[in-house]
Amino acid sequence: MTMKINSTLKLTILLLLLMSGAGTASAFLAYQAGTQALKGVSQPENNPTKKLTEGAKKSTEPTEFKPIDEKTILIKVYNHTHQKNKAAASGKEQEKEDSKTEDKTSQSKEDTTKEMDASQSVANLPLQVTDQGVKLEINEATNEGTTLSLKVNLQNEGTTPVKFLYSFLEVKDNQGRSLSAITEGLPEELPANSENFVGKVKIPSALVDDSQSLSLNLTDYPDQKLKLNIPQIPVIR
Template identity: 50%
Template sequence: MKFTFTPTIALSIVLVSVMLGAGTATGVYSYKMGYEALKGVSQPDTNPTQKLASGKKASLNPQEFVPVKEKDILKKVNDYIKNQKNASSSKKAQKEASKGDKQSAVNPSDDQAASQNSQVAQKFPLQVEDQGVTLEIANAIEQGGSLFLDVALKNNGQKAVQFLYSFLEVKDSQGNALSATTDGLPAQLPPNGENFRGKIQIPGTSNLEGQQLSLRLTDYPAQKLQLSIANIPVVR
């Protein structure tokens, strides 16, 4: 039997050769890509199954549960409450201190006024004596636009002295006469050395702040006594 090489057989051989070549090329290319992709991957140093096994062993021996004592819990709660109260008190004290500083910064005149009042208080009492009769000004207070003088009269002389307080003379620093009224002072001062206290009110002194007044009182009708006191301060 004679084999005949026909064009159909030749075409079949060519197709099979092409398919084999394409399959081989594809396999080689796929292997190369997989190799490149796994270059950064290495085998783990330890076996993961060993870790799982050791974990199971540890879980077989659990630690004993120890409950927290109630006393310890209450102590921690009390300590926390105390700390919160202390923090709150500290903040409140800081706010009050800050508020006080702001008020003193806003109203520095209050401190100045207090200092002036203290200096004025140190000037009293003011006192004058003539022929055994003593006139004393113990204090001066400004209220409602008027100056109130706390005064005392005492007679250590030999005879009684009469006063007419309409003759009381009060002047400001410029020598201007001011009106004045008395309260509680006797019209006749007996010679027994007793202190008779009263008040002298000088209205309209609100515009005389910082000035010094002078006061003069004489007896009536002889007008032989000269009870004069100067440098009486006027402050609010």
Template identity: 45%
Template sequence: MKINSTVLLTLILLILMLGAGSLSAFLGFTLGSSALKGVSTPDGRPTTKFASNKATNAQQAGLTLLKEEEILKIVKARIEGKTKAAKSEKLDEDDEETKSSKQKPEEKPQEVVEEKLQPGFPVTAENQGVTLSVQSVRYSGGDLLLKVKMQNKGADSVRFLYSFLDVTDDKGRTLSASTEGLPAELPTNGPAFSGTVSIPTALLDDVNKISLSLTDYPAQKLKLDVSNIPVARVAGLL
């Protein structure tokens, strides 16, 4: 009786194992099939390749090759067309320039504007045809600037050394000054030369007028005295 029960138990275990194996195999097959849906193998049939090659050859056969003479004609025609277009554009531009030049009014020469002098100027000294004149004065950057003109209408040229320029105020005090732009020599019958004489404003607090005195160098036979140059700070004047 014990033997029969052992055999029965063994058979039951075998049946369960077979059932579990079959069930797992079925589930694996089902999952694999669902995963491979939409995947296809490449078509390796020779007939398909032949058909694709035939279609490619048909497309290439549709292309027509031009002859060399026709290509040269086309290129020449395009070049000539561009050249004609450029020429026509240039002619149009020339016509426009001609029209614009005709339409422009003739420019009138600018009139020479005379320098507007301050009241009391110029202050001039003359000796032997040589003139020294102060055209204007103004204060700028801590200096008094005197605009000076010199000209020689005499028979001989005259040389100057501006370290000999004497500047005095209306109280007889000597003032330090520097020059800029004045010529070292005035030629005979030459043009007028312009320059500047600068005086520090710290020396002019109570000064109303100053004087300049200059002699030629080295002979010192010619003396130019420009006196009573107004330098007071008057509103609207300096």
């Protein structure tokens, strides 16, 4: 019985030694394989997270607000709406430069002609149109800084109220180009047998630099039965 226990104990110790040796050998082989695999690999000189942090700081830094000049915005909107290419713009600028180089005599004659034309155009005011008892009248055209201002009268002498949506107001120059315009002081609804309402239609002067006259077209909303169209409105400079 004692001999059987001793042989079992020896067998157990032998198995433990074999397992320990196998584990040690496996660990050594794994270490050698890892060392060979990492040869030639070096630690980066710069910390990549540092670049990300610096980039995030730069992107969150506030930038100075620089307002855009009103005239620049209007010119860009006009160019986009009418697809005015740069070549045409540069051509017109060149024409202006060429006209400045003309001799004093021809320049004087041109200025005189322009003054006569302007005086004749101003003499055309007031301009008036009436449709279905609704009267639209333009009494005066003046320059207000960078704006051409048209003084407008509206009156409904009919028996039915009339509504207007001034986004439907259409202003064109003598070359057929549609121009941006805003209204001021004009009512959205004209009562029947109403008094005369006075307001203004304002157009940026930058849009009419090379225009000789304008036309204004206004209709009622939503029926659009009225046709209030006034052509040959003088451009004052």
